[in-house]
Amino acid sequence: MTSIAGPAYGTYLDFASPLSQPRADRIVRYLAATRPTTVVDIGCGWGELLLQLLAACPDASGVGVDTDQPDVTRGRANAQERGLADRVTFIEGPGADHSTPADVVMCIGASHAYGDIPTALRALKPLVNPGGRLLFAEGFWEHRPSPAELERLWPDASADEYPELAGLVDMTADAGYQPLWIEAVSRDEWDHFESGHLADQAHWLLEHGDTETAPDVRERYESHRTRWLTGTRELFGFAYLTLGIPA
Structure with missing residues (x-):
């Protein structure tokens, strides 16, 4: 067998989180209505929502921060292609x-950058300018998982790892934010995201299934697919919370 590089990631996805374009359009309109001049995206991936918000706010500049070098490179290329490179900086x-504050701060599925959800909410608050907005998106349990359900998730999954949606919103209020808009993604958005997440591996295996790299790729692919279809699909939600800071 020959050895060949493994599959790419995210090429079948527009957003690096479960998010449809209609929902993204609504979020962008809602945030753009505050007329921000500065935007920061923590854990931005390739920063698609950041770029769409900047396109809607011609007086705004933005910063996207992520540890993933290929994602950062993709974000820079997209910004250049759309004529936004002079208004956005992607930092690896x-x-x-x-630590630089902004009028709009986004943290989408990236609370782990600070450790956990409550810690992230406390750390992000000083980054939001008075009167500004935090778009905070995180996972939550659709219902508290049973021991049997936890066994079908990731290693060391715990029922205390995430709150239910009401508990997630309460965490934001307890941290001093005003919840302004609460929305959870649909099953279609989740299915699109999970299928897109797996698509690079699936197509790669179709072409390179007899190479030395294939067993490892197939194990990751099948493990994730099984965890999604038998575990998280009926259990794990994802919410976009638009939060306000008093002026």
Whole structure:
């Protein structure tokens, strides 16, 4: 068997989180209505939502921070292609190291950059300018998982790892934010994201299934597919919370 590089990631996805374009359009309109001049995206991936918000706010500049070098490179290329390169900076590094405040701060599925959800909410608050907005998106349990359900998830999964949606919103209020808009993604958005997440591996295996790299790729692919279809699909939600800071 020959050895060949493994599959890419995210080439079948527009966003690096479960998010449809209609929902993204609504979020962008809602945030753009505040007329931000500065935007920061912590754990931005390739920063698709950041770029769409900047396109809607011609007076704004933005910063995206992520540890994944290929994602950062993709974000820079997209910004250049759309004529936004002079208004956005993509930084490869830990999101928790960023300390410059902005009118709009986004943290989408990236609370782990600070350790856990409550710690992230506390750390992000000083980054939001008075009167600004935090778009905070995180996972939550659709219902508290049973021991049997936890066994079908990731290693060391715990029922205390995530709250239910009401508990997630309460965490933001307890941290001093005003919840302004609460929305959870649909099953279609989740299925699109998970299928897109797996598609690079699936197509790669179709072409390179007899190479030395294939067994490892196939194990990752089948493990993730099984965890999604038998574990998280009926259990794990994802919410986009638009949060306000008093002026």
